[in-house]
Amino acid sequence: MKISFKVNGAARELDAPPLQRLLDALRLVLGLTGTKEGCAEGECGACTVLLDGEPVNACLVPVGQCQGREITTVEGLGAAGHLSPLQRCFIDHGGAQCGICTPGVLISAEHLLRRNPDPDDDAIREALAGNLCRCTGYQRIIESVRAAAVLRRADARDVGDPRDVGDARGARDVSHDRQEAP
Amino acid sequence: MRGEATRIGDGINRVDGRAKVTGQAKYAAEFEAEGLLHGWVVSSGVAKGKIATLDTSAALAVEGVVHVLTHENRPRLAWFDKSYRDEDAPAGSPFRPLYDDAIVYSGQPVALVVATTLEIARHAASLVRVTYKTEEHETDLAARREKARKARPGKGGYEPPPKPRGNADEALAKAAVKVDAAYESPAEHHNPMEMHATTVVHEPDGALTIYDKTQGVTNTQTYVSNVFGLKPDQVRVISPFVGGAFGSGLRPQYQVFLAVMAAQVLKRSVRVTLTRQQMFTFGYRPATWQRVALGATAEGKLEAVVHEAIGETSRFEDYVEVVVNWSGLLYQCDNARYDYKVAELDVYTPLDMRAPGAVLGLYALESAMDELSYALHMDPLALRLANYTERDQNTDKPFSSKELRACYAQGAARFGWEKRLPTPRAMREGNKLVGWGMATGIWEAMQQKAAARAVLSIDGKLVVGSGTSDIGTGTYTAMTQIAASILGLPIADVTFKLGDTTLPPAPLQGGSWTVASVGTAVKAVCEAVREQVFKLAKKMKGSPLAQASLDEVIFAGGEVRLARDPAQAVSIAAAMRAGEAFTLEEETSTLPQLQEQAKYTRATHSAVFVEVKVDEDLGKVEVTRVVSAIAGGRIVSAKTARSQILGAVVWGIGMALEEETLMDHDLGRFMNHNLAEYHVPVNADVRDIEVIFVPEEDEVVNPLGAKGLGEIGIVGVAAAIANAVFHATGKRVRDLPITLDKLL
Ligand code: FES
Ligand code: FES
Numbered sequence: 039m040k041i042s043f044k045v046n047g048a049a050r051e052l053d054a055p056p057l058q059r060l061l062d063a064l065r066l067v068l069g070l071t072g073t074k075e076g077c078a079e080g081e082c083g084a085c086t087v088l089l090d091g092e093p094v095n096a097c098l099v100p101v102g103q104c105q106g107r108e109i110t111t112v113e114g115l116g117a118a119g120h121l122s123p124l125q126r127c128f129i130d131h132g133g134a135q136c137g138i139c140t141p142g143v144l145i146s147a148e149h150l151l152r153r154n155p156d157p158d159d160d161a162i163r164e165a166l167a168g169n170l171c172r173c174t175g176y177q178r179i180i181e182s183v184r185a186a187a188v189l190r191r192a193d194a195r196d197v198g199d200p201r202d203v204g205d206a207r208g209a210r211d212v213s214h215d216r217q218e219a220p
Numbered sequence: 221m222r223g224e225a226t227r228i229g230d231g232i233n234r235v236d237g238r239a240k241v242t243g244q245a246k247y248a249a250e251f252e253a254e255g256l257l258h259g260w261v262v263s264s265g266v267a268k269g270k271i272a273t274l275d276t277s278a279a280l281a282v283e284g285v286v287h288v289l290t291h292e293n294r295p296r297l298a299w300f301d302k303s304y305r306d307e308d309a310p311a312g313s314p315f316r317p318l319y320d321d322a323i324v325y326s327g328q329p330v331a332l333v334v335a336t337t338l339e340i341a342r343h344a345a346s347l348v349r350v351t352y353k354t355e356e357h358e359t360d361l362a363a364r365r366e367k368a369r370k371a372r373p374g375k376g377g378y379e380p381p382p383k384p385r386g387n388a389d390e391a392l393a394k395a396a397v398k399v400d401a402a403y404e405s406p407a408e409h410h411n412p413m414e415m416h417a418t419t420v421v422h423e424p425d426g427a428l429t430i431y432d433k434t435q436g437v438t439n440t441q442t443y444v445s446n447v448f449g450l451k452p453d454q455v456r457v458i459s460p461f462v463g464g465a466f467g468s469g470l471r472p473q474y475q476v477f478l479a480v481m482a483a484q485v486l487k488r489s490v491r492v493t494l495t496r497q498q499m500f501t502f503g504y505r506p507a508t509w510q511r512v513a514l515g516a517t518a519e520g521k522l523e524a525v526v527h528e529a530i531g532e533t534s535r536f537e538d539y540v541e542v543v544v545n546w547s548g549l550l551y552q553c554d555n556a557r558y559d560y561k562v563a564e565l566d567v568y569t570p571l572d573m574r575a576p577g578a579v580l581g582l583y584a585l586e587s588a589m590d591e592l593s594y595a596l597h598m599d600p601l602a603l604r605l606a607n608y609t610e611r612d613q614n615t616d617k618p619f620s621s622k623e624l625r626a627c628y629a630q631g632a633a634r635f636g637w638e639k640r641l642p643t644p645r646a647m648r649e650g651n652k653l654v655g656w657g658m659a660t661g662i663w664e665a666m667q668q669k670a671a672a673r674a675v676l677s678i679d680g681k682l683v684v685g686s687g688t689s690d691i692g693t694g695t696y697t698a699m700t701q702i703a704a705s706i707l708g709l710p711i712a713d714v715t716f717k718l719g720d721t722t723l724p725p726a727p728l729q730g731g732s733w734t735v736a737s738v739g740t741a742v743k744a745v746c747e748a749v750r751e752q753v754f755k756l757a758k759k760m761k762g763s764p765l766a767q768a769s770l771d772e773v774i775f776a777g778g779e780v781r782l783a784r785d786p787a788q789a790v791s792i793a794a795a796m797r798a799g800e801a802f803t804l805e806e807e808t809s810t811l812p813q814l815q816e817q818a819k820y821t822r823a824t825h826s827a828v829f830v831e832v833k834v835d836e837d838l839g840k841v842e843v844t845r846v847v848s849a850i851a852g853g854r855i856v857s858a859k860t861a862r863s864q865i866l867g868a869v870v871w872g873i874g875m876a877l878e879e880e881t882l883m884d885h886d887l888g889r890f891m892n893h894n895l896a897e898y899h900v901p902v903n904a905d906v907r908d909i910e911v912i913f914v915p916e917e918d919e920v921v922n923p924l925g926a927k928g929l930g931e932i933g934i935v936g937v938a939a940a941i942a943n944a945v946f947h948a949t950g951k952r953v954r955d956l957p958i959t960l961d962k963l964l
Contacts, residue, residue, distance in 0.1 A: 071243070
């Protein structure tokens, strides 16, 4: 079945079995491996993406249901060469360790901050309740999101609505990283 | 940090952070290959017996299925056990996937379906029909305890229990105050969030490039070469990012075996990823039974320590870990006796899991110490201090350093321990019972042989490499920081490479020895480069350093400066240009100073203080506060170090309250093999955790003075929580995890 949808702002078209998991369409067909798989059963949140702005587990969504819809993955956060406030703060505050849960956590947190620019710790915990992390012990994830909320509010005062960050931009080459795989 | 030099000990950001938050970091299942095939593992549904029939015809009939590998059609494999032994193998005969028709545990791989897409492979795998001739299996440790036997040593790093000293049983009988109890802990699975996966790229010349989830690329390379009869230089193993492992990647797991076998047979590139369920079909922390008996004088001086343990193992290997030895070295006591045995079950071989052995032994010992404190009407911390030892009585050696007293003092002060009311159930908040508990932790500080290479180029960029790994621990960051500090370069100008067998070899990443081992090699190789630079700087025409010696200069800001007059300086670039050196390269291998180290016991220590709140009606336990004070030698990278301890404390919470892989003994199979029913700690389980690193200098452990932090953070946490639960409720739960049903 031919499916066309938008991924990180760019129109994409693919020919896939309608029951293919969105997760596999992203990772295996489109090469967007930023979205991770931790369980395939909707239990870990590693595969979280935004579907029309709402967080979903990409391991549970058949790609056939995505016709005409908009998907945001971790690759779509931030602008070309620039990190989003959440990405920045996850680096500064140690919110990522092994990094496998990080894309899903970032997406859930992005969704939270879009609706609630000033969440308290309980709201952050609640928003990230579906994201398991085996490395950090969560404390630094909470600290990172808290810091990002502050940064976003500051950015919003300076440059306008932070909700624009991460949307409406196509898949792009995020600037080089020295530790990139060979 | 750009432009500034970094020092060892600074808290810098994770250098691979950017790759991780942008989704650019690539893990084993994410490497592409031309014409990549996908493998799906078919797992045995029975625990013991033989495969009677194996019908793959329906699977093979599916369009897109390329092959189904089974024991019936597998290629020739190595014959001898030694070919299958890896660096972390215990004594015995390692498991051989698809070797013959024997089933030795439930979940054993019995076939690999290889297809052009993942969907086809998964579907076809469901069509493989296997029947079994089952045999009686035994999977219950409690039922097999009587048959436990002495373990065969042979696993690297394993120390059998020390000889007894004094007469512990007699001293126990005579002791004024004693406790004697059994403690049980269940099997636990590592459950890194990334599933084990391997992508094997079949190169045109027949060589293999293997992207594997592993804690040691060399280990995988050696294993694959030996098993499949390949030359090591035909097998390149790469593993730049690992999505957590905690021990699960110490041994090559069966997915790498199957992926390589398929690639060899089909001459194609193949990827095999395990499912979460299949993550429960290899190593785990063994279910363990322990008995600890302590005898003391009425004043609380220990007179006798008896520690016995029985751990489960498989029928084919003797998994061993150091459970009981710690009890004779943590406290002063002249009479000590140990026993450690294994019981064979029809299960897969257990595997090192974060702080293997110690985490169990200290759970029992530190619970028993707590019980003793109540029997003595003595404060639990005061009891530990009354029995503090400056000498390891197991070996009769001093500690190379031991700032445990400072851990107790600083941890207690930060926690507010002196406000604790001694009686159980005395502290409450509404309908919540409040409990405070504490425990001590200990882990070995080890160093292994390691090698590193460094290349400094004239533009001031330094590239350092070693075939170690970064399982999320922060190896990239710590090594970059060590290298940058030695050559006085900004972090941005230093690149550290790891996880590749073309780099100089490093030991497995385990045992908390990576910084001590690889860090020492990185330090040495960068010092060698530094010396080369210095020689060039001295030789330059009119060099202000012409008369200086190496210890009179500092490296900072890309320059070599005279320490007493930093204005007298030569830039590294100028020195290299003058010497016509476009690059300076060094490779070094470092060994521990065995003779010197052997004079001491080398260990990290910790003191953990915990507050729990227990809902009196529901029995629900919340860990509301933890203070973990660590004596881990010199801290190399402050931020990643703190992260290591925070994460490990939460592992301790999981162990104490949640984690348990439940075996259905009728089926001989783990039942809760998914993340919905195997409970790892979630966000809501974690409140306030504080980490204190007490200053500790140690010139014996290694030239960096760093002791390693991966394990120590979890050791003692489960006991501290169990002790806090007792203090809150007056109930002593001696089998983990402490679930609410046990408190009601
Ligand atoms: S992979 Fe989708 S929730 Fe775990
Ligand atoms: S950082 Fe490893 S699972 Fe979260």
